[in-house]
Amino acid sequence: MLFPLVVNIIMALIAYLVTLRVIPKLKEKFIKANLFGIDMSKTTSDKVPESLGVVSGFIFLVTMVLFIPVAFGNNLLEKGTFPYDEYVKYILALLSICCMLLLGFADDVLDVPWRQKLLLPTIASLPLLMVYYVSFNTTNIIVPKPLQDYLGLSIDIGLIYYVYMGMLAVFCTNAINILAGVNGLEAGQSVVIAISIALFNLVELSGPLWKAHQFSLYFMLPYIGTSLALLKHNWYPASVFVGDTFCYFSGMTFAVVGILGHFSKTTLLFFMPQVFNFLYSSPQLFKLVPCPRHRLPKFNSRENCMELSTTTFRYSELNVLGKLVLGVFRLFKLVHWQEKQGVVVTNNFTLINLTLLYCGPMHEAKLTSILLAIQVLSTGLAFLIRYPFASVFYDVQ
Secondary structure, eight states: OOHHHHHHHHHHHHHHHHHHHHHHHHHHHHTTTTEEEEEESOOOEEEEEEETTHHHHHHHHHHHHHHHHHHHHHHHHHHOOOHHHHHHHHHHHHHHHHHHHHHHHHHHHOOOOOOOOOOHHHHHHHHHHHHHHHHTTEEEEEEOOGGHHHOSSSOOOOHHHHHHHHHHHHHHHHHHHHOOOTHHHHHHHHHHHHHHHHHHHHHHSSTTTTHHHHHHHHHHHHHHHHHHHHHHHHHHSSSOOOOHHHHHHHHHHHHHHHHHHHHHHHHTTTTTHHHHHHHHHHHHTTSSSSOOSSOOOOOEEETTTEEEEEEEEGGGGHHHHHHHHHHHHTTTOOEEEEEEEEEEEEEOSHHHHHHHHHSBBBBBBHHHHHHHHHHHHHHHHHIIIIEEEEEEEEHOO
């Protein structure tokens, strides 16, 4: 078990160094291919190459392919048998990630409409669900202790479990994409999530499911290496943008290890800021409240800081559900509210704007640092829920 992990760590370090050096060499090529954007939070109008997440994703896939002889050849040498089941799981996991990388890059190039974006991870998750069906097909969920006298120790929910796993893949890929808009945030939150999963895997290596967690580490360590290199170039002031490609690729990687590693519910715990951001954004995403095309925080060029971005609408034109949601948000002080003659001005409903609402205008780098600190604190809370708190309701090993 130790030898493949050591090699994986070495390969992750090499992947980090390669990604770090390759990205600057490809920036001009992306600009020439019209894959660039203008940073709306800067006073300059320089072209910033877009979709560089495809580079880190490609190097990650190459690293994982080169690791195959180590991951499975070692088993062949020690036991004289080839683990075909594990090999198929590994290859199909890479297939799902590769499909998502390709579809994400197509989205960056073709600018796929928002509603159709939900179909992309659904398609890419099919190989993942197929290998789960062939290899495990376990659809039982453990019943909490207080309900075991009535429902038994577990319940087989059948097809619903596959629907849940498919929805997990859709959520992971889009949740990172929704919580974005300032330099370093997409790559930064993904690195924190990946490190959180890797730490969880290391803790669980001594448990009965150590093989599943070893499998997860094989993916997480090279991912952390390539993503850290991308983060270095994407940190303020960003010299590259990661694009939707990186968000989709990252989300599918997390879904793959969560599902095939048998810790999909724990994976969601590491997404607590993204879950909150999705729920908070839902009124605008589902058009209960007017949603502008861009919900990025507003850049104050004179003060060189980020401020609340707002949306304007007539309160009387909202439906009952929209008014109800706004009432709840106002009750819990989750919105900035200005109303004059029936016209309402509120902040856009994102965690980024909510942070600015509570903390006030601030420099972009500081804003990113606070958001990543929230991600780190959420990881601590996730471990607290997963271990001490979970033992109250479940028999945790």
